[in-house]
Amino acid sequence: MTSSGMRWVxxxxxxxxxxxxxxxxxxxxxRHQPDREGGWxxxxxxxxxxxxRDAVIGFWTGQERLDRGxxxxxxxxxxxxxxxxxxASDPAGGGTEWRAELTVDGPGRLSWxxxxxxxAERGRVELVPAPQGRGTEIRAxxxxxxxxxxxxxxxxxxxxxxxxxxxxxxxxxSLIETGQVLDTRHDPSGRSPKQEQATDRIRERLTVGGRP
Amino acid sequence: xxxxxxxxxxxxxxxxxxxxxxxxxxxxxxxxxASSVCGSDLHLINGYLPAMREGDILGHEFMGEVVETxxxxxxxxxxxxxxxxxxxxxxxxxxxxxxxYSLCDNSNPQPxxxxxxxxxxxxxxxxxxxxAGGYSGxxxxxxxxxxxDVGAFTVPExxxxxxxxxxxxxxxPAGWGPTxxx
Ligand SMILES: [Zn+2]
Ligand SMILES: [Zn+2]
Numbered sequence: 001m002t003s004s005g006m007r008w009v010x011x012x013x014x015x016x017x018x019x020x021x022x023x024x025x026x027x028x029x030x031r032h033q034p035d036r037e038g039g040w041x042x043x044x045x046x047x048x049x050x051x052x053r054d055a056v057i058g059f060w061t062g063q064e065r066l067d068r069g070x071x072x073x074x075x076x077x078x079x080x081x082x083x084x085x086x087x088a089s090d091p092a093g094g095g096t097e098w099r100a101e102l103t104v105d106g107p108g109r110l111s112w113x114x115x116x117x118x119x120a121e122r123g124r125v126e127l128v129p130a131p132q133g134r135g136t137e138i139r140a141x142x143x144x145x146x147x148x149x150x151x152x153x154x155x156x157x158x159x160x161x162x163x164x165x166x167x168x169x170x171x172x173x174s175l176i177e178t179g180q181v182l183d184t185r186h187d188p189s190g191r192s193p194k195q196e197q198a199t200d201r202i203r204e205r206l207t208v209g210g211r212p
Numbered sequence: 213x214x215x216x217x218x219x220x221x222x223x224x225x226x227x228x229x230x231x232x233x234x235x236x237x238x239x240x241x242x243x244x245x246a247s248s249v250c251g252s253d254l255h256l257i258n259g260y261l262p263a264m265r266e267g268d269i270l271g272h273e274f275m276g277e278v279v280e281t282x283x284x285x286x287x288x289x290x291x292x293x294x295x296x297x298x299x300x301x302x303x304x305x306x307x308x309x310x311x312x313y314s315l316c317d318n319s320n321p322q323p324x325x326x327x328x329x330x331x332x333x334x335x336x337x338x339x340x341x342x343x344a345g346g347y348s349g350x351x352x353x354x355x356x357x358x359x360x361d362v363g364a365f366t367v368p369e370x371x372x373x374x375x376x377x378x379x380x381x382x383x384x385p386a387g388w389g390p391t392x393x394x
Binding site: 048050134135166170173174177178179180181182183184185187188189190191192195196199202203 | 304
């Protein structure tokens, strides 16, 4: 085969591969889209905590433990009986602030509504005993509203409420079970600041993929 | 401090890196006295496990002296000579309480990557790539060990450092996890 013929073959193969990868990414992105219900995006996530339900409820009511656990992540301030002010610290810098109203709906059931914040959001949490005495399931439902423009902006600023919910559940589980949440971002390495930034981006992208 | 860093497939270099600090209440900092090379280090060096990043510090079988402890550490004391299991385990989740330490739910801070690869994220492992939590390894002067009370074991007086670091011993905690955690 001539070398120009070889180039054509290679070029064709590259194009086919690129198309295939593009289609795969598109399919994955579609699959990752949350359900929609009356203009709201809806996701359901859950996690099992290896503690009885009362211990899980106790965690939420122990303000000191909650504060210590959330220290690196957000500050929570009680405004009155059922209103809280929450300032979240963004790992990339620049705090996102929102106010939320929390309502206790019954034993082991609460709901919240963001009253002021960048995204209209509401959620519900229910604590259910896990089968075979394996502790407590935290079942969460999150709804948020975002228009097409918002959605595009949201994707650009990498704000994904579903992802945020999943990592929040993981953190809560770890806090209740161990009293701490581990993080390895920016642990010692031989990376330059630029390589560290690239690694952060890859870490985030790998995390966003996740289970459909 | 000096550390042996992965720079790319089959490329290693000794670099000056920042020293580790206590980041969680159960952390301990160990001054590494001996760190052995495991067969599985070769998988990382050769790119067989494709979750390494430039600058990652290798090493997961080691012993040393405890120089700092977090506020929640009870069993381990500063000055203790310890051998550390490479699998990070919290000692409190369902898997840890049923002695399945390598499946710990709380020790892999970036579990979604391995969830995607394997369907379930296993525990974090020190110095073992970003699929195992992205922890800095022990081929360095100091290392941070999370959940120090669970993963570190004091070495009895009279045992020489080099003997305790020979591969069989650290491989044991790596294989079936810390036994005295409960
Ligand atoms: Zn090993
Ligand atoms: Zn565990």
